[in-house]
Amino acid sequence: MIEIDALGPAGSYRARQRIPITALDGTKVGELGQVPALFVRRAIAAMRSAPTVPAEERLALMKKAAELFTTATIGGLDPEEYIRIVSTVSGVPQQVVRQSVEWVAEVLRSQCDTLALAMPPGAVAEWSDARTRDGAAVWVRKGDVFAVHAAGNTPAVHGLWPEALALGYKVVVRPSAREPFTAFRLVSALRMAGFPPETITLLPTDYAAADVIIAEADYAIVYGGQDVVDKYGASSRVLTQGPGRSKILITADVDWRDHIEVIADSVSHLGGTACTCTTAVLVEGDPEPVAQALAERLARIPSLPADHPDAILTVQPVATVTAIDEYLHEVAGTARPLLGGDTIVDELRSGGAVLRPAVHLVDSATAPQLGVELAFPCVWVGPWRTTDGIAPLRNSLVLTAMTTRGELVDALLNDPTITNLYLGDNPTTWLRPGVPHDGYLAEFLMRCKGMIRSGI
Incomplete structure (x- = not known):
């Protein structure tokens, strides 16, 4: 049994109320x-x-925490045991967990560069900088405490909030009840590296107390579905991380055959669980050949237990996958299935079921299915015409535009609802520390304050 307790400002705290942590087969593996x-x-x-x-010390501690996060025994779990238990409770393949862990570690190591890139070039980081004698902008925090309501789909979701700690915020993390191990391991690694306990805490709570965390903090980041976006989206203090609805556009001046592997990888990367995974592909011309080729490639992905080294697809309890399959059939409506039309449920002898990929063909760029995002490789393919304009491409976390049309690129880049724009042979799932994901987190948490000084 693995016990995960709160990590408060005064140390570990064992709460009286506890909930079970279960494996995919329902076996209890721990308590939270x-x-x-x-x-x-x-x-x-x-x-x-x-x-x-102090700022320099924070950045040094981040690098130390990266090594501890990837190599140390924390909470009784060495790195391999940690990877196995995360896969066991979440159904995320072990190789996906490893990729996610390396991503989080790289984020920690890169904070010095990320903070420098996020700060306006005309600003200074410290009031004592010589430039403030003649007048300058100082880059300062807008608050003191930052709250994180973490998700449990992959450990990679923990690659964003460490930027707040690097900026000098005190950070309180509410872990996912589904997979609390990564949050516990990361917070513990940061404290082991030398961050004082009162600057980084882990507070697992029920839903009622979770709202208290948001209310008491200055700013917060919250992960979830459209319901979470609807609940918190109107608050200027809360940054919502909801459905990405990431898309690919292929215009007629580009041969899609040269890019089909990139398209397939954009759909299936991390088992299709990430908000950057492609959920819609729009094609100028006939979309059916693209959909057929995409279905062929996704069909080749094997159904394997989550602990298999070649596993890509997520495993969930049979009842959960069956419910997702039923919902898919409901929302698909008149869309024509090319893959996964019969079922996406593939039961394993070892227990649970694999979420198999699904490819559907829709008949217009305004089909409602194009806005449906599910946490597995599920993609909708449809036609696009220049007369449709960029409206069907809006509200995308990432849009990969396979086009050579400069005017179209300008229009897409200037649309405020398209968060990231990738061009050419680049998957929607591409990420690199220092390149913003949903803007720099510093854009949300920091501001420039004018300053001029003399006599000090």
């Missing part, structure tokens, strides 16, 4: 403590009163 709202309020108050770690 649930701290009450009163503990949350007291913890965040203590964090507010704590001093801020």
Whole structure:
């Protein structure tokens, strides 16, 4: 049994209320403590009163934490045991967990460069910089405490919030009840590296106390579906990380055959669970050949247990996969299935079921199915015409445009609802530390304050 307790400002705290952590077959593998709202309020108050770690020291501790996160035994789990238990409870293939862990570690190591890239070039990081004598902008925090409501789809979701800690915020993390191990391991690694406990805490809670975390913090990031976006989207203090609805556009001046592998990888990377995974492909001309070729390639992905070294697809309890399959049939409507039309449920002898890929063909660029995002390789392919304009491409976390038309690129780049624009042979799942994902987190948490000084 693996016990995960809260990591408060004064150390580990064993809450009386506890919930089970279960494997895919329903076997209980551990327990997660649930701290009450009163503990949350007291913890965040203590964090507010704590001093801020100096900037250079924060960046050095981040690099040390990266090594601990990837190599140390934490909470009784060495790196391999940690990877196995994450895969066991979440159904995410072990190789996907490993890729995600390396990504998070690279993010920690790269914070110095990321912060420099995010800061306006006309600003300075410290008021003591000589440039403030003649007047300059100083890059400062807008608050003190940043809250994270983490998701449990892959460990890679923990690659964004460390930027807040690097900026000098005190960070409180509410882990996913489905997969709390990564949050626990990362927070522990940061504390082991030398961050004071009152600057980085882990507060597992129920839903009611989770809202208290958001209310007590200055700013927050929240992961979830459209319901989460609807709940928190109107708040200027909350950055929502909801459905990505990432897309690929292929115009007639580009031969799609040269890019089919990139398209397939964009759909299936990380088992199709990431918000950057492609959920819609729009083709100028006949979309059916693209859909057929895509279905062929995705059909080749084997159904394997999550602990198999070649596994790509996510495994979930049979009942969960069956429910997703039923929902897919409901929302597919008149879309023509080319893959996964009969079922996406592939039961394994070892227990659970693999979420098999699905490819559907829609008849227009305005088909409602193009906005449906599911947490497995599920893609909708449809036609696009220049007369459709960029409206069907809006509201995309990532849009890969396979085109040579400069005017179209300008229009896509200037559309405020397209968060990231990739051109040519680049998958929607491409990421690199220092390149913004949903803008730099610093854009949300920092501001420039004018300053001129003399006599000090």
